Amino acid sequence: MTRTAYLGLLALCLAAGPIAAQELPAGALAIIDTSGDGILTADEIDAFVAIVPAAMDTNEDGKVEVAEAATVLTLEQIAAIDTNADGVLSPEELAAVIRADLAAADSDGNGQID
Numbered sequence: 001m002t003r004t005a006y007l008g009l010l011a012l013c014l015a016a017g018p019i020a021a022q023e024l025p026a027g028a029l030a031i032i033d034t035s036g037d038g039i040l041t042a043d044e045i046d047a048f049v050a051i052v053p054a055a056m057d058t059n060e061d062g063k064v065e066v067a068e069a070a071t072v073l074t075l076e077q078i079a080a081i082d083t084n085a086d087g088v089l090s091p092e093e094l095a096a097v098i099r100a101d102l103a104a105a106d107s108d109g110n111g112q113i114d
């Protein structure tokens with residue numbers, strides 16, 4: 001998995017509005033669906049959420065600053081994610097928005113995106 005692929009998928013996850021599994025480009029779903037069964041489980045989403053902050057931290061200082069996020073997100077999206085407005089997207093802030101979007105994609109509420 002390349003950093004670029006993670007960033008592309010992250011941008012998709014963070015795009016305005018919920019996503020559906022069938023709207024994920026081929027390959028993007030496979031990035032999260034590590035078991036390859038076509039279903040995104042909570043464990044698979046947890047693993048993805050855990051790796052996103054490091055993938056976005058291109059200068060490797062341990063923080064995701066606005067300038068780093070701006071390569072894949074609009075300033076409006078960044079502002080919406082940075083809930084404490086400190087100019088840094090914390091792992092918690094990133095996790096919250098990814099989980100919210102993926103949860104919205106779970107249209108039948110069974111805890112899996114299928």
Ligand SMILES: [Ca+2]
Binds near residue numbers: 036037039040
């Ligand atoms: Ca799976």
Ligand SMILES: [Ca+2]
Binds near residue numbers: 059060061064065
């Ligand atoms: Ca950084």
Ligand SMILES: [Ca+2]
Binds near residue numbers: 084086089090093
């Ligand atoms: Ca913040």
